[in-house]
Amino acid sequence: MAKLNMVEAINLALKEEMSRDERIILLGEDVGRLGGVFRVTDGLQALFGPERVVDTPLAEAAIVGTAIGLALGGFKPVPEIQFMGFLPAALDQIICHVSRYRNRSRGRYTLPMVIRAPYGAGIHAPEHHSESTEAILAHLPGLKVVIPSTPYDAKGLLLAALRDPDPVVFLEPKRIYRAIREEVPEGDYTVPLGMAKVVREGEGVTVVAWGSMVREAVRAAELVAAEGIGAEVIDLRTIAPLDDETIVGSIRKTGRGVIVHEACRTGGLAAEIMARIQEKAFLSLAAPLERVTGFDTIVPLLKLEDHYLPDAGRISRAIRKVVHF
Amino acid sequence: MNLADFDPLAGRRVEILDYRGTLVGQDLRPADLTDTRLVELYDKMVFLRVADQQALTLQRAGRMGTYAPTLGQEAANIGSAAVLQEGDWLVPSFREMGAMLLRGVPLALIYMYWMGSEWGSHFPENVRVLPICAPVGTQTSHGVGLAWAAKLKKERTVTLIYFGDGATSKGDCHEAMNFAGVFQTPCIFFCQNNQYSISVPRSSQTAAATLAQKAIAYGFPGVLVDGNDLLAVYAATQAAADRARSGQGPVFIEAQTYRLGPHTTADDPSRYRSEEELQAQEPYDPLRRVRLYLEKQGLLTPAAETERWERYQELVKEEAKKAEAAIPLNPDDIFDYHYATLPPYLASQKEYLHRLLASRGEPADG
16 A cells, blocks of 8 residues: 555545546646646646646636536536635635525535635745635535545545535645655545544543644644643544534543634634534533634744744643643 | 627627617528517517516515516517527526526526525426526626536537626626637627616726627627617527537627616616616617517517417416415425535524424424
8 A cells, every 4th residue: 555645645536536437627727737736636637638637727716617617517526726825716606606506596406516725824835825714614504624634534535525416625734735644545435524533532631623733733632641631632624514523522521622723713613613512512611622723813924934823832732721720 | 690790899780670670680680580480589578578577566566575677688688598409508697587488497486586485496407597696797607617518528509698787897707708718618608788787887887898899808709789689689699609509619799788677676776877868768679679570570460469468467477476376485495405415513403493483383394
């Protein structure tokens, strides 16, 4: 079995599923000849031809808008938005149409499609290349939003997304695109959407994270383990719908929780998760919940970027705070 | 008809039947647009006008929500959609009731939509019409995608995409037309230029002399058409459809028409246009000229005309009743169509609404 990074795992998933399903069309800026700016679609145009791996004009709204038409016309489009920072131009189509077509037509028209976008900070990129606005997407009825944190999950989740009857936004934490290598099997397997994964078991505190923050959460758990704190780390993997059962089940066990995201704090997904814990496991709580997030600021440019991003140090401080409450 | 003969920069416009009902462009008249066919299409225009009037009546009586009338745009609606063939797609904006009717959407469904039910957009399986689209211009790229899909499947179908003059100011239209040019998708950009985007006149919408000329920048033809001339609209759209069907790519048609009614029933046009301006438009009524022509041909008698209008007035009342009776009032519908499978959190919100309704003594199953 080959050890792949996330870029290679996503590429493999696309390649395998495109061989199986002729309806799949990749479209976006630089996805064809160049293979994508992060090389996620590398080699796919050579393999499947320019009709199935399409270099589009530079226009995010039309990339998603024409993908809607392709889906209505019987295809399964996979539009790529080159960076999440450029997603706002396509957000009109996502909010007004992608998420609504099934309901608007009472099921007459459906939009099976996967919108891919690299997201998040930590690669020392220019402005608009570090955003994590996933909470905006999770807020929308009618969408599913998936964020892998490992190469294995990236392949399995993407295959599940490609087979889902509803539109899925697939956000790729680009900071860890090449940071992790692990065994990724060739051939068919899926990781079900909507199911979180306990990546590290513990009894003392629950840490919920997704994307590149999972790795930081695990590091934090390792830091506090030396102090005798058993931290359970949950990788959400899907942020819409949220896997309440896994989150609440863990909180019932540990009685304490820390939620981590690199997105801004106010109105971030941590607030929603904390509200659900409060609704469903209030009496299990032994301490107030904590959240470790990006600041309510624009992501700083690269010279100050590291101050913005939550890391294992900040997460471990929050863990100690809730454990020693 | 050769579209290249109508350079919008030269101000040439497709005109066949003038406002007096005189044929001024007989050489442009398509062979299949016989007098018999004209009677059929005139009939559709009358039906549209009556159905439109009935919607206004329903709205005033509180039986319908806000409604966007088509009054004055019957030729643009009917003349364009009439050229479509089996398998073709129609992508409406929100002032295309006539085009939608012509392509098989039942009037009762359209009434249901405006009455406030999503079931009004649950079209029959064989009808290739997209739902009404409110956010201006955003539907244009959907049409391009549909046409692109047809091209990839090697279908010889076309997609007829409607939008208004205001939509041409939106980036969506630019992006959609640019994609269509690049990928040579078999589609027609049909602009119903009715001179107003709610209150903003066409002159304030763009500094360009015409909207049709915008097509030149995308690498395909743009054509000016008298949008109140059923024959001209038909001829231009048919030429565009033939061109697209034979793999020569998209065409932009600017149908110059006039919105005789308000933007919607919530609008008050007296705040932005004069009564004189409106009255000056009366001779250009798209129905009038076809009626005058057909009368001259001896194809329309006053008795038959009276019978037609009366019959349709009865028919649309029946459709309205049918629509009202057919609207499901099941609150479960709020939740059940967001995803193929109802997720647990929506199931629990649905349960909550059930309990709420039960506590008020209302049935939850409609």
